[in-house]
Amino acid sequence: MKSLEPQVVTGLFPRLASRFEAERDALIALDGKVGDSDLGLTMSKAFVAARDAVAALDDPDLPTQMKVAGAAIAKAAPSTMGTLMATGFLRGSKALAEAEVLDVAGLAAFWRAYADGVAQRGKAVLGDKTVLDVLDPIACAFEAQDQAGADLEDAAQFAKQTAVEALEATRDLVAQHGKAAAFQEKSRGLQDAGGTVACILADELNAFVQENLTSV
């Protein structure tokens, strides 16, 4: 079974920070249609903080990386979305408590705990047009790939594709939470801003996995 060593996984955080910095204006524009336009700022601040906090660690294991990233996000981004992402990483850290390397089973456990933590803290259910409508499919994708005994690069690719499709499907949903809920029907047809964040996570994870497995 293919897997990634913890010291390799630390490389995921600079990648996420760069991507969210690059997507900042696009996320601001997307969120501005029905929200309060702070999502782009919040997420770039959040993942820059996660990057710096993980970089400061000395040879951290997987749960420590995820835990420290979650705590850094909570501090740097005290908005709803920041709090939800922080919760996801903290719960994911617990799911990886025994994991020495990152493999498909570990990713399935990580994303399941991530999605469930977000659902619990955000009091959202599937179909409410939130980040959960992309996070949950990502978790399901890794779980299915784990069951099927898939290789890491195939599972990551499948999860990314699932996230892209799930994000597209959020267009048909009507917002029930936060400021977007005030727009209700107006939110129909728009891709969910929070879901976009989850899709970026799956996309970067996949790119990271492909890059690091082929270079071995």
Next chain:
Amino acid sequence: MKKFLNAPEDFVDEMLEGIYRAHPEVTYAADDKRCYVTANPVPGKVGIVTGGGSGHLPTFLGFVGKNMLDGCGVGGVFQSPSADQLLEVTKYVDQGAGVLYLYGNYTGDIMNFDMAGELAEVDDIATATVTGNDDVASSIVGEEHKRRGVAGIFFLYKAAGAAAAAMMPLAEVARITEKAKARTRTMGVALSACIVPEIGKPGFEIGADEMEIGMGIHGEPGISRKKLAPADAVVDEMMDRIFAEQNYAKGDEVAVLMNGLGGTPLEELYILYRRLGQLMDARGVKIRHVWLGEFATSMEMAGFSISILHLDDELEPLIAAEANTPFFKHFSN
């Protein structure tokens, strides 16, 4: 808007600066004035942390002090403190025995306290949570978990504070606080609106001759709006709802909190309390403790609330225990 202010956006921080100048027994953690803590933490004691929006003094921070609370996250007017501020308060307050989070049942506060608890766990600090939900008017029987926390949290503060001061462990402090919560009920009535400084105008309109029964302490809609009735009739209507929820038998004892919302004079609170005493006499229920004044306000809102704690042998001595905070002094004999 007619308020004594410098700039509306400085309302909370300048209030805090005044409090720190007046009361050296409180201070702040993490170089953040909104991380309000006791200056005299007790080693080995369970810490009790509350928090919530500003605009309700003495609630919430006013009850940080001896035999009551140890810290408070201070939010903007009617806004939750951040998870990070609550975490900083938690770290300061923890004396190795864990921390009880005790605050009102509001969505924003719950999210931030839960997040702080999760972050505290990363730092190996144990936390437990009890949320006050005493406001009878805010949801029906059977849906108590949806009820808001209002003035009755004072009794929870008192019970929890005395239990922690007796050096009980965290689980026991939490159990006792849950019990006090299950036995506390509040009904409120408002005569006028309050003005959030940064908004500058009243949160709602109410006629000069009207009252709203069951209004929340942020102006949340109540059960009914009607013509203002005589004081006795208002108390009767409120107490009907409270009596319907708890079985107060002849010979039982209660503690009473007659709370002004900010714009109602003490004279009126005593007129209202007179009627409450008559109702309790008629039922043969003994008022063992009574506190009357401003405990949980909504800035200049006129109105009052009645909170009743149905005492038992375990809770009574905890409620009777002394307390000494900048905003609340209780000397027992």
